[in-house]
Amino acid sequence: MTTAPATGAPVDLSDLGTAGVVPVLVVDDAATGLRAAAALADGGLPVVEVTFRTAAARDALAAVAAERPDVLVGAGTVITAAQVDAAVDAGARFVVSPGLSVAVVERCRERGVPVLPGVATATDVITALDLGLHAVKLFPASVVGGPSAVKALSAPFPGLRFVPTGGIDASSAGDYLALPSVLAVGGSWMVEKSLLAAGDFDEVARRARAAVEAAAAARPTTGAGTSAGAGAVAR
């Protein structure tokens, strides 16, 4: 069971490494967001990235932040500095972007929240390093080459940690998590749209539990919470 840092406590990206898996949520109403976050926590994964793709995203994020202080809630699909402000004002404790925007990174720094921008190429990685980042999201991970792409990009950039996201599911998560440069994996498979629409939150909890187990099995040496993948990451 992963424990989220208490509300108000500083969060850094190592906390995502501790979880090992970042569920990516797309919701059309705040109540569904709240139920999904509760089901994920029931499954031992008190972490959720609420994507800023829907009109309800802000309210869903705010509801989770207010009602579930035990859950580490962040914002995803953040592509403008204005969205950083909206997300942080709603209670986001980390920010994720599909790509690398200097404006987003700088606003996150100003607001004091850790940011995980997306990269897909070595050129993107160099830009991230120039900005002083130590961890990036690899997106879309399955399209840019899967675990082989992580390995290839890790070679010239030792010390950089990756959070592969995009096209990952229960069957492929372990292949990424077994790589030492992988901090965590992200994905929507635990909170699939059809499950939310059907109100099948038991299945959300079951998938969260399976994901936690897969992460622990892929990083077996020191166990969940203190595994190699959970090493410290500077902002």
Ligand SMILES: O=C(O)C(=O)C[C@H](O)[C@H](O)COP(=O)(O)O
């Ligand atoms: O919204 C963002 O910030 C993104 O970069 C995209 C999401 O992380 C992926 O869409 C999740 O991918 P799936 O697990 O394949 O659904």
